[in-house]
Amino acid sequence: MLLGLFSALIIASSAFYLWVTPQVANAYTGEQKLLGTTVEIKVFGPATRTAAQAAFNSIKKTESLISKFNSKSEICLINNFAGESVVAVSPVTYNAVKQSVNFSKATNGYFDITIGPLADLWKCAIQNKALPEKDAIESARALVDWRQILLDDNLGTIQLQNPEMKLDLGGIGKGYAFDLAKKVLDSYHVQNALISCSSSIIAIGLNPKGKPWKIAIRNPRFVPNSAAARAAKEKPYLGFVELTNQALSTSGDYEQFTEIDGKRYCHIIDPKTGYPAQGIECVVIISKSAALADAYTTAVFAMGIRDGLRLINFGRDTEGMIVDSRGKVYTSIGFKLLKD
Numbered sequence: 001m002l003l004g005l006f007s008a009l010i011i012a013s014s015a016f017y018l019w020v021t022p023q024v025a026n027a028y029t030g031e032q033k034l035l036g037t038t039v040e041i042k043v044f045g046p047a048t049r050t051a052a053q054a055a056f057n058s059i060k061k062t063e064s065l066i067s068k069f070n071s072k073s074e075i076c077l078i079n080n081f082a083g084e085s086v087v088a089v090s091p092v093t094y095n096a097v098k099q100s101v102n103f104s105k106a107t108n109g110y111f112d113i114t115i116g117p118l119a120d121l122w123k124c125a126i127q128n129k130a131l132p133e134k135d136a137i138e139s140a141r142a143l144v145d146w147r148q149i150l151l152d153d154n155l156g157t158i159q160l161q162n163p164e165m166k167l168d169l170g171g172i173g174k175g176y177a178f179d180l181a182k183k184v185l186d187s188y189h190v191q192n193a194l195i196s197c198s199s200s201i202i203a204i205g206l207n208p209k210g211k212p213w214k215i216a217i218r219n220p221r222f223v224p225n226s227a228a229a230r231a232a233k234e235k236p237y238l239g240f241v242e243l244t245n246q247a248l249s250t251s252g253d254y255e256q257f258t259e260i261d262g263k264r265y266c267h268i269i270d271p272k273t274g275y276p277a278q279g280i281e282c283v284v285i286i287s288k289s290a291a292l293a294d295a296y297t298t299a300v301f302a303m304g305i306r307d308g309l310r311l312i313n314f315g316r317d318t319e320g321m322i323v324d325s326r327g328k329v330y331t332s333i334g335f336k337l338l339k340d
Contacts, residue, residue, distance in 0.1 A: 058183075062092055110271060121137065175292070192206055201247065214242055214338075218236065280323065319332045320335060
């Protein structure tokens with residue numbers, strides 16, 4: 001799978017990917033377990049190790065503040081005081097929540113970080129392979145409403161109006177952390193780099209040969225070493241995209257799912273219905289912002305093909321691709337999927 005002068009990255013369902021990068025001077029590659037996955041940073045140019053370590057530290061700090069899995073995070077603090085009092089938070093957390101509210105407005109609520117109660121309910125369902133009761137789904141769905149997040153720009157405080165509401169920034173956290181890490185690399189005057197994990201990428205500048213970064217998009221139904229894949233002569237990827245100073249995010253129903261009574265249920269929840277999104281296998285978004293790319297992949301999954309494409313096409317500096325449940329590929333007006 002050698003790709004010549006380009007670097008290639010295959011998006012996978014776990015923290016697995018393949019680089020092919022020429023050896024160059026003043027290059028540094030590092031990886032750390034962060035954000036529930038493996039994050040890799042490749043930096044080319046002066047002060048590479050120092051810059052990369054500073055970027056890793058930024059991601060680690062962001063995670064400590066906005067992860068719902070860290071009981072001491074500011075997001076958990078907001079959840080703990082839901083319906084009781086406002087919570088003063090750091091600019092990092094405040095801006096993450098404010099951006100999320102803006103994305104909720106832009107997507108008509110199909111992206112909503114108050115998805116916490118529904119996300120927890122369906123996570124248990126996926127783990128136990130048992131559908132939640134309809135009453136439980138409806139009760140959790142009634143708690144999802146981004147308009148009940150109270151923000152005070154002057155004081156830097158946040159409050160959830162309903163005591164049973166919960167914030168969950170899983171749909172934006174990786175991208176938001178990557179955007180802040182990019183700013184750190186910018187402060188070190190890094191001109192060429194990649195920040196990546198299993199579902200999000202930021203490509204800074206060009207690859208070491210002065211070409212755009214070439215990214216391979218996974219075939220959502222490809223199963224490595226399977227008899228079906230060999231018989232159909234399937235490729236592990238659908239094609240490639242080229243990135244320069246852009247972010248890419250991908251969401252797929254292959255990432256976390258279960259099958260109950262022959263039906264696949266994925267981890268991406270439609271806030272409007274309370275059930276896992278249906279009809280789409282994979283969404284890929286390219287944008288200037290990794291946070292926006294993350295949020296839009298989640299929203300488009302729930303919105304469906306027609307409304308999802310409309311959202312992408314009206315977005316500034318945003319392109320996207322949708323693969324439906326039959327494997328048919330739809331792209332926005334400016335999305336370029338290269339075959340070789």
